[in-house]
Amino acid sequence: MARARSEERRAEIVRAALEVIAERGYRGASLGAVAERVGLTQQGLLHYFPTKEALLVAVLEERDRWDTSGGRDRERWRLDLMESLVEYNAMRPGIVQTFSALLGESVTEDHPARAFFTERYTQVRENMAEVLRAEFGDELPGGLTPERVAPLLTAVMDGLQYQWLLDPDAVDMGASFRDFLALLREDSKRSA
Amino acid sequence: MARARSEERRAEIVRAALEVIAERGYRGASLGAVAERVGLTQQGLLHYFPTKEALLVAVLEERDRWDTSGGRDRERWRLDLMESLVEYNAMRPGIVQTFSALLGESVTEDHPARAFFTERYTQVRENMAEVLRAEFGDELPGGLTPERVAPLLTAVMDGLQYQWLLDPDAVDMGASFRDFLALLREDSKRSA
Structure with missing residues (x-):
């Protein structure tokens, strides 16, 4: 009790x-x-x-759980839902700022959030590879595998957040993310 | 004097x-x-x-000047030189860590490094668009323009740095960056 x-x-x-x-x-x-x-x-x-860091990590874990609710149901992890997630993030700058600031701190020596982010990225890259394989099969444009595109997809999402937080008028996170997906879809468009 | x-x-x-x-x-x-x-x-x-932040911004400005030395000479800003820069960065974790940590801090309210990063990204996106146009012309895969790929190229470099700093054994920054370039070269390969 x-x-x-x-x-x-x-x-x-x-x-x-x-x-x-x-x-x-x-x-x-x-x-x-x-x-x-x-x-x-x-x-x-x-x-x-x-510590404040421990509380913020708990907040980010909760956000991850929420964003991927039904996460075990693989259907939820689809590229079009990730598009929606990026659009949704553009409406909640506070949590995106918290994620981005804490990620920045986490790469410094012995930071309390380092383990959280390291494990999170291992998991995120795996999930992304699955999403990509479900959508594109084993071969993507450029002769790349889902496993090789996964860190790029992850990097694009994180990197765009920094540019957007610094200059929201200059960077449209949702549109840019869709642009990246257009690069990945290049192949299927051509063979269509 | x-x-x-x-x-x-x-x-x-x-x-x-x-x-x-x-x-x-x-x-x-x-x-x-x-x-x-x-x-x-x-x-x-x-x-x-x-402040420490003012000193670190001066260090990053100096690095930018150094990395783009001869920067007015447009020939220096080529994609293959950016590949080398990413490989070079993988050999100097200290400065990459400093950049990434300060970028993270800069998105918080009234941070002293915010103006530096905001202006830097405006400039970097412009430079990237020029590099891309010189290499690919006006149209890239996915029907994208150099201006639309520029924030993605920038995001990939920054995002990969975080993943690499957190888990250098799991992420090969140089190889992943070349993978992104392979996506951009998809078109030219096909028409070749």
Whole structure:
């Protein structure tokens, strides 16, 4: 019982953090602001999440779970749904900013979010390869395999987020992502 | 004269910072460590660079100048030279880590490096579009223009850096970048 309550409390804190991020962005999402929203002292919050980084990783894990809900149902992981996901991300700059800022920090020495991102990318590349194989078979344009295109697809999504966050008027994330898919579809168009 | 000496001193500090970054990485590159190397007190260093971010931006500007030396000579900006640049970057993780960490920070509110990155990307996208036009003409695979491929090329380089920094054994930056170029060359291969 105590454990179930504790899990519920953690989930409540993560939802509150997501709200604070959406309203105030990455820097405004202090442990104090999140604690206040759930009616805890900052000391009380630290019992659930010892650092801001730990809380933000929990928020990103929750987002991943949510974005891929029904994720075990392979049908959900399709390229057209990824297109929608990129469009959806363009409407929630707070969480994209949090992801991008934490990813940046994570490549520094001994950062607490490093393990999360390293494991996440291993998984994401695998998922992307499956999506690509389901859509294009074993051979993509340029003679590439799904496994070789997977890191590129991932890189495009992440890289576009930085350009878009810095200059939303100059970069249309959704349109650019579709442009990348057009490069991948080149082959099928030609053989059609 | 005083001004020339000051410029020279700044350049010396930037070179020292680059060395410290190469040896100790982003987090280890403290103002104190850089000051010590050039025989200044930390207070003395602050006279030239008021914050760590200002110093790191100067380092990245210097790297950009160096990487594109002879940059006015358009011949230098060719895709095969960019391939070499990616391979070269794979041998200097310290500066790539510094770039990637600072890019991550820059998307947060009012960050001192935000203007640098925003202007840099505007310029980089323009340069990339020129490179692509010189190599492929006005139409690339997928019916895309050089201007539409430019943000993708940029995104791929940045995104691959994060994946590589997190897991260098799983991601070969140089090979993946060449894979992306293979997607762009698809068209010319077919018409050949």
